[in-house]
Amino acid sequence: MARALINAPAKAKRGEIIEIKTLISHNMETGFRPDNTGKPVPRDIITDFICKYNGQEIFRAELFPAIAANPFLTFFTVATESGTLSFEWTGDNGFTANESVNITVE
Amino acid sequence: MRRDDHMPQATRRRFLIETAALAGAVGIAVPLAVKPASATPASMRAAIRKVVGEAALNKGKVKIDVPPLIENGNAVPLTISCESPMTADDHVKAMHVFTEKNPQPNVVSVQLGPRSGRATVSTRIRLADSQKIIAIAQMSDGSFWSSEAEVIVTLAACLEGV
Numbered sequence: 001m002a003r004a005l006i007n008a009p010a011k012a013k014r015g016e017i018i019e020i021k022t023l024i025s026h027n028m029e030t031g032f033r034p035d036n037t038g039k040p041v042p043r044d045i046i047t048d049f050i051c052k053y054n055g056q057e058i059f060r061a062e063l064f065p066a067i068a069a070n071p072f073l074t075f076f077t078v079a080t081e082s083g084t085l086s087f088e089w090t091g092d093n094g095f096t097a098n099e100s101v102n103i104t105v106e
Numbered sequence: 107m108r109r110d111d112h113m114p115q116a117t118r119r120r121f122l123i124e125t126a127a128l129a130g131a132v133g134i135a136v137p138l139a140v141k142p143a144s145a146t147p148a149s150m151r152a153a154i155r156k157v158v159g160e161a162a163l164n165k166g167k168v169k170i171d172v173p174p175l176i177e178n179g180n181a182v183p184l185t186i187s188c189e190s191p192m193t194a195d196d197h198v199k200a201m202h203v204f205t206e207k208n209p210q211p212n213v214v215s216v217q218l219g220p221r222s223g224r225a226t227v228s229t230r231i232r233l234a235d236s237q238k239i240i241a242i243a244q245m246s247d248g249s250f251w252s253s254e255a256e257v258i259v260t261l262a263a264c265l266e267g268v
Binding site: 017018030032053056058059060061062063064065066067068069071072073074075076077078080 | 180181182185205208209210212213214215216217218219221222223224225226227228229230231232233263
């Protein structure tokens with residue numbers, strides 16, 4: 001299981017724009033690097049990232065091999081209601097990872 | 107005794123010469139065999155066309171924040187932002203990043219909405235060469251806006267061997 005780090009405020013005012021930072025450990029093998037026999041190492045990357053706020057999708061990213069290892073994404077959202085922010089990464093070779101954090105909106 | 111000494115030495119010498127020759131051949135053959143594919147300005151334009159379609163591509167609105175001089179192409183901090191009120195009627199729907207000389211022109215595509223609040227996204231990317239980066243934003247009214255940034259890369263991202 002890949003390690004994921006989420007940095008989002010635990011408390012926010014209603015209507016406030018909050019910043020969410022995500023980081024997940026993954027080596028993002030590009031598929032363009034040769035191994036020591038000269039053949040390219042097969043591609044193994046995270047291809048999609050989705051963030052949901054209480055089940056509703058608020059952010060989605062499609063990643064390509066040009067994303068650095070341990071993909072780091074920062075984005076914004078409007079704090080509308082208390083609940084959970086869930087994060088989902090999917091990638092090559094059946095890779096999936098999930099993480100969620102709670103947020104209290106006053 | 108003398109003969110015994112002499113024979114192994116001759117074979118050893120031949121062995122060394124042959125090994126060196128073989129290593130040399132392999133050394134030359136490997137870079138040729140794995141010459142990395144590189145995107146060209148033409149393939150970048152094709153990738154952009156795929157996103158934009160027939161719509162006109164206007165200049166402006168999007169901002170790329172990337173250091174102009176990059177020491178290590180393996181992890182380059184990149185921020186793209188777009189000026190927009192981010193309301194239900196007027197918001198940024200998607201943002202895309204393309205490069206000219208990476209093996210593949212696409213870098214990242216994000217989808218936003220009125221709930222994003224602010225059209226700003228940061229990530230870390232790989233750059234294989236000194237090149238031009240293009241960011242494109244798609245607005246809710248269907249218009250496309252682009253801007254570009256030139257970067258100089260000292261150490262290219264890993265296209266070399268493991």
